[in-house]
Amino acid sequence: MDNKENKFENLTCPIPISRSEIVSIGHGSGGSLTKQLIASIFVKYFSNPILDQENDFADLSFPELQNGYRIVTSTDAHVVSPIFFPGGDIGRLAVAGTVNDISMSGGIPKYLTVSFIIEEGFPIYQLEKIASSMKACADEADILIIAGDTKVVEKGKADQIFISSTGIGIVPADININGSSAQIGDSVIISGTIGDHGIAVLGARNELGFSTSIESDVGPLNHLIQNILAAAPHIHVLRDPTRGGVATTLNEIALQSNVNITLDETLLPIQAQVRGVCEILGFDPLYVANEGKVIIFAPDHEEKALLESLKKHPLGKNAMHIGKVNKAESNPMVLMKTAIGGTRILDMLTGAMLPRIC
């Protein structure tokens, strides 16, 4: 625990936040500024062995559970703008996002609580559209929404609607999947194309100056995860590369597991339209947010079964091996073998490339 805490504070937060600063958009990016804020303020006050696990889910060992079962929980606030976008909306995002964070434990999400902060004047028909979308996504994931809360603030004091969701799931004793379990030699696999969600939301803001047919990949991954765990029972790490993108997620895992991760640029699955938009706007797709995607670290000998299982599921049909885990020579880092034969370091996202993406 001590080692991990130090790692968190020393490596991801070299410069503590100053008390005279103000919160910037970058502090919500999911990248290194977010980690600086968390380490300087939230870890400082809230630190405990469960929080300090630094996974997207918290793993709770209730003594009242039999046979070593554990309860897992995860929470997320959703502030995406616009609230309706190609492929989804803030309601689907709130349900699928939390279902996925629970699923990354290898456990089975069961229940969801939701709280709404609504701006005065928000149309009821839009609220109904969002509730209907949440219900459809909950049914798709086979979970129940079991508690909620609604607050309303004056016009101009919130932006339409914000939704916080918290999931509760259960993990059997023999499953121990988390960000600190990556092993040297592991294969790194992604379940599908990179950057779709971020570019779809950006397109919906009409800020591109041109239109695309890219849809968000937002959707619940829990059934896919249960399938691949049956096919490849020795999976070490599962994580969904949301805010901060694939590069930031892999940096987190490299730090937690104290390993290097080397990607092969030629293997990255990226839709031509996403690649095109990123080139025009100067974005790196590896930092663009995904929603219905999972990165999997598994031992080499399970890769074949894993990929076969992934490709059988609609959400995994574009799954690819994208890299390997190596020994960290000094500080753990993420490297990429480029298409032209070089190697470059992929840092964590620093500021906010695309604010309010989820």
Place this chain on the structure above:
Amino acid sequence: MDNKENKFENLTCPIPISRSEIVSIGHGSGGSLTKQLIASIFVKYFSNPILDQENDFADLSFPELQNGYRIVTSTDAHVVSPIFFPGGDIGRLAVAGTVNDISMSGGIPKYLTVSFIIEEGFPIYQLEKIASSMKACADEADILIIAGDTKVVEKGKADQIFISSTGIGIVPADININGSSAQIGDSVIISGTIGDHGIAVLGARNELGFSTSIESDVGPLNHLIQNILAAAPHIHVLRDPTRGGVATTLNEIALQSNVNITLDETLLPIQAQVRGVCEILGFDPLYVANEGKVIIFAPDHEEKALLESLKKHPLGKNAMHIGKVNKAESNPMVLMKTAIGGTRILDMLTGAMLPRIC
């Protein structure tokens, strides 16, 4: 279940919300407009036997729990304005509010998740003050904050900071406390003075035109609840009269249990200053929000032990018997014997008396 659902829809939502309406401040009041919105939109889509229990907590029977233990969970969004007020702040509110909702099951709150929506430009020193206050309240309640999320929105797109919190607790098999368990003949007891939180927050808005020394009662009730359950093990209902106040809370319980509740006006514990402010502003203290207060329904023969136990705890020293449960003659209702000898009906709060009180 059918009976309860009908009751909910027929009695508290006589007129379904129109799809051409917009969300008003009253929809967040916790009164009958909130219930109309919940019944028309959220219950319509999310309805299931756990959600439909209509308690402030959801009661989950995981088959993986031994000896009949249950997990309870509860969620709340906090949008109080101003964020700092006499006796507390939004952080203390977010921790204590959710600890209390869990405690109303008779169970023991264990863990809390928190998600922050922060407006760009919010000062870091204020965020630290809030985090420190949350930690102090979590320690007071003996619970751990085990997961969190931070989102930042552009300046003008939120009002400083909103905090959603979700609690997880555990209930032993022999405890079955909920809003539908009130029995004819039960004594109704409140743990302390009425309306302190609402008037303290109103005072902090500088809208009174004069100053008061009233402090919010915001605080965790879990230890007090465990004490009184030991002293009076047959308690039927526990509920904290927050948004909507004592009158709205009692109306909810009357509906859930299909009983009448009769209060005695002369017995209501109200601080002289709170009474004075309410008289000047034309407020009824029975509709003003409380935070660190609980209403208890218990069989007559346990009242003495219950009051003794309450008065031993700092948060229960002003506890009072305030009324009785009677048979509902037609529709369940809340009645008050007034000081001058009459009887009046106490309805549920309709609109928003004090918006953004929690």
